[in-house]
Amino acid sequence: MKVLGIETSCDETSAAVVEDGFKILSNVIATQIPFHAPWNGVVPEIASRKHTEWIYTVTKEAIEKANLKIENIDAVAVTSRPGLLGSLLVGLSFAKAFSWARNIPYIAVDHMLAHLYAPMLVQNIDQRPEYPFLGLLVSGGHTIICRADNFDDITILGTTIDDAAGEAFDKVAKYYNFGYPGGLVIDKMARNGDSDAFRFPMPSLHKGDHRYDVSYSGIKNAVINQLETFKKKNNYTNNDIAASFQKTAIEILLRALFNAAEDTGLSTIVAGGGVAANSLLRERLTEQKHLCCFFPPLDLCGDNAAMIAGLGYQYLARGENSPLNVIAQARVSGFKKKYP
Ligand code: KG4
Ligand code: ZN
Numbered sequence: 001m002k003v004l005g006i007e008t009s010c011d012e013t014s015a016a017v018v019e020d021g022f023k024i025l026s027n028v029i030a031t032q033i034p035f036h037a038p039w040n041g042v043v044p045e046i047a048s049r050k051h052t053e054w055i056y057t058v059t060k061e062a063i064e065k066a067n068l069k070i071e072n073i074d075a076v077a078v079t080s081r082p083g084l085l086g087s088l089l090v091g092l093s094f095a096k097a098f099s100w101a102r103n104i105p106y107i108a109v110d111h112m113l114a115h116l117y118a119p120m121l122v123q124n125i126d127q128r129p130e131y132p133f134l135g136l137l138v139s140g141g142h143t144i145i146c147r148a149d150n151f152d153d154i155t156i157l158g159t160t161i162d163d164a165a166g167e168a169f170d171k172v173a174k175y176y177n178f179g180y181p182g183g184l185v186i187d188k189m190a191r192n193g194d195s196d197a198f199r200f201p202m203p204s205l206h207k208g209d210h211r212y213d214v215s216y217s218g219i220k221n222a223v224i225n226q227l228e229t230f231k232k233k234n235n236y237t238n239n240d241i242a243a244s245f246q247k248t249a250i251e252i253l254l255r256a257l258f259n260a261a262e263d264t265g266l267s268t269i270v271a272g273g274g275v276a277a278n279s280l281l282r283e284r285l286t287e288q289k290h291l292c293c294f295f296p297p298l299d300l301c302g303d304n305a306a307m308i309a310g311l312g313y314q315y316l317a318r319g320e321n322s323p324l325n326v327i328a329q330a331r332v333s334g335f336k337k338k339y340p
Contacts, residue, residue: 077312
């Protein structure tokens with residue numbers, strides 16, 4: 001079954017064709033980064049306008065790159081939640097129209113479940129993680145530690161109680177004018193910086209109900225408020241700030257994740273989302289010899305439609321599809337906790 005995937009939840013307009021849930025035939029990702037960079041963050045109105053302008057050509061290109069014709073597409077999968085509402089609506093409406101016009105089924109899927117599915121997109125079955133495993137979902141809008149029993153069956157163990165991991169990278173980069181998107185820029189700068197140059201606090205969240213939760217508002221404020229101290233300190237560099245921030249930001253994630261691994265006894269970890277591209281996170285997880293860690297390849301860490309098509313296939317293969325009255329949802333309950 002050849003599934004056309006459509007992803008427009010944030011600032012990438014993406015369309016892909018995936019065969020039988022695992023084989024990527026094409027994966028076109030049109031990034032809007034240059035249009036949002038002047039604002040150092042995603043501007044929702046610009047995002048939905050660009051999706052509207054690009055969705056048709058990006059989809060056409062995905063079908064062509066897969067060496068297919070429109071008649072060869074068997075079903076459509078699309079992100080319907082969570083994300084920017086206006087952006088989601090563009091992809092969702094397009095997918096509904098496509099499926100209605102072609103008289104083929106469509107399935108609306110969850111963007112975060114799709115990030116968790118991304119490492120499954122490999123041909124060799126031995127290279128796919130087996131359920132159950134611990135999921136680490138780290139993106140610009142979410143930070144989730146969960147137990148995954150199937151592609152559609154996750155139990156959320158921990159979330160952020162304030163900012164998401166990627167959001168913290170983005171906000172620190174924005175404050176210091178490091179560039180956009182912040183995660184990628186800080187990751188690169190950190191390679192030439194001293195991660196012990198500055199010490200940042202770990203949140204005091206590791207006890208009781210919050211053993212698997214994370215918080216980034218403390219470190220974000222510390223990094224930003226210590227600017228004057230940084231400036232006074234001799235021979236400090238921006239790379240030192242980036243490296244010191246990144247080190248603690250990743251430690252915050254790992255502490256909660258290792259608590260969850262210890263308590264659940266799960267030793268397979270699957271990471272997904274834009275922050276899963278972070279080189280320090282990948283390095284620190286790979287060195288844990290008692291854990292078996294799976295990461296998507298770098299081009300499948302960020303937003304892409306291949307993961308949407310792959311996940312969508314799994315529902316379709318079970319005989320499920322979505323009615324035309326499915327609505328876009330900006331938020332999903334449970335994906336973020338309130339403190340205490
Ligand atoms: O999954 P994603 O592409 O979009 C959302 O669903 O939010 O994640 C985007 C986030 C941004 O916050 C970006 O700064 C972060 O992922 N990111 C990184 C890296 N590459 C992207 N964060 C840390 N290190 C990276 N190498
Ligand atoms: Zn995402």
